[in-house]
Amino acid sequence: MNESMVEWAWRAGKTELAVELPRRWAHSQGVAGRAAGLGCVLGEDADLLVAAATLHDVGYAPRLAVTGFHPLDGARFLRDEHGADARLVRLVANHSFALLEAEERGLRELLEAEFPLLEEPLLVDALVYCDMTTTPDGERTTARDRVAEILGRYGVDSVVGRFIRRAAPEIFAAVERVEAALASQPR
Incomplete structure (x- = not known):
């Protein structure tokens, strides 16, 4: 039996985070849970989003913390x-406007x-939405409260x-775009 991308991501994330960083793992599980609810707007990319949400903080x-910049360390x-x-x-490397943080750290060019950032705006926005509407403990929150x-x-x-x-204005705009996409779905 072949393991799905989502199952593999869950196993890899749990292996790396659950024992040493249980709160980070709780956040990652919450982000993945949010992602699971976006299948209606992402279609065939739904599993990719859930896997990226599960692994976005694995760095x-x-x-794994080689550079101290978790998107880069996780992606590597x-x-x-x-x-x-x-x-x-690439989603993990660039989650939640990581390029802006990379710039602050002198790592943007690297x-x-x-x-390179994916040229798939809804997918990129969806990961921002999931990350920025989930507390460190894995609970739901608003993007403003998260920031x-x-x-x-x-x-x-x-x-x-x-x-x-x-990044806050970009985060809020991404969340609004995903919320609009969700609102446009038939009920």
Whole structure:
């Protein structure tokens, strides 16, 4: 029996995060749960989104944290250790406007060169939506509350704080686009 992409992602994410970073794993599970509800707007890419949602923070795993920038570390792990689907790897590398954080860290050119942004706006927005409407504990929240929580946790003047303030308008716009796509679906 062949393992599905979603099953594999769940196993890989759990292996890397559940024991050492249980809160991060709870967040990842919540993000994946949000993604599972977007099949109606993503069609054949629904499983890809769920897999990316499950693995989007895998780069936080201590053994994978080479650069300290989790989107890059996670994408490299998926590509190099697992030979994962290229679209999946690029989604993880670029989730939630990671290019802006990469710029704050002096890694933008490297991230863009290794993992170009997918030219699939709804898929990219959907991962932003799932990540930015899920708390660190895996519960649902609003994008505005999530951004405020991130600022409170990291501090306004930290690298992450500077990034999230720059990214906030883009995050809110992406969430609004996904909510509009969901609202346009027949009931």
